[in-house]
Amino acid sequence: MNLFFLLVYFIIITAVIEIFVILFRLTDLKLEVSRFQVISLMTGTGFTTGESELILGHPVRRKLATFLILFGAFSLAVIISSISTILSDDLQTKEILYAAGAVLLVFAILKLKIVQTKLTKLFKQDLKQNIELGDLPIRDIFMSEKQDQLLNLHIYKESSLFHKQINQVIHDYEQLEFVVLFILRGELKLRKNIYHTKIHEGDQILIFGEKDVISKLFKNDIQIMEEKLKDSQHTPISEHQLSQ
Structure with a gap:
């Protein structure tokens, strides 16, 4: 009887995992990330990875995560209790099957398309009504459209922008679908007159806009950056730096 209970309870746990994978995916979290984080939350292992920031930085995901942590602790207690009473007949098969x-x-x-669509709208509505913009992850703020891109452009001596101003290289920048958010120079963030600021080697320019436009305008500089970064272990700009 108890072995049967454990089998059925394992099925319940597996179903709960899949339910929350669907719910996390409805908040625009990738499938592979969703499954790993759901299992991590339920078992209390592995959640300290960098990907956990995608959960902690999102209000709806935090609520789902809270339930999973509590459910995981409860499940462990039930399994331990079941094993300890392996010789008893106290467990009711009918109630287990109902659960x-x-x-x-x-x-x-939750597998129904119409339900997923409604839940996605509900989650997004909850974000709009109750959450401050600064509480949202960078991906949710900037990457709202398929063509959106956030580029952290590293500048080298070979870059076309080196020792030049952005307005000297791109004359009609005000008419194009991109904007420079700031220039990171060491620990200093330059936010004033950034289109008229001479670019130095080592600068990082944070650019947001339409992907095709950015790829075309900064094609050579992007190629140079990619080649240089292949030969180094330079750490890209982090969300922590962006929030400062």
Whole structure:
């Protein structure tokens, strides 16, 4: 009886994992990241990876994560209790099957396209109504459209922007679908007159705009940066630096 209970409970846990993978995906989290983080939250292992910031920085995901942590702790207690009473007949098969059926029903409902669409709208509405912009992850703020791109452009001596101003290289920048957010020079962030500031070697220019436009305008500089970064272990600009 107890072995049967453990089997059914394992099915329940698996179904809960899949349910929350779907829910996390509805908040625009990638499938592989969703599954790993759901399992990590339930088991209390591996959640300290860098990807956990995608959960902690998103209000809806934090609520889902809270439930998973509590469910994981409860599940461990149930499994330990079941093993300790392996010789008893206290467990009721009917109630176990009802619980498993209910979880599987929720999973089946969440697989419906119409339900996923409504939940996605609900999650986004919750963000708009209750969350400050500064509380959202960078990806949710900037990457709202397929063509959006956030480029951290490293400048070298070979770069076309080196020792020049942006307005000297791109004359009609005000009419194009991109904007320079700031220039990172060491620990200093330059936010004033950035289009008229002479670019130095080692500068990092944070550019946001349409992907095709950025790729075309900064094609040579991007190629140079990619070649240089291949031969180094330079750490790209972080979300922490962006928030300062």
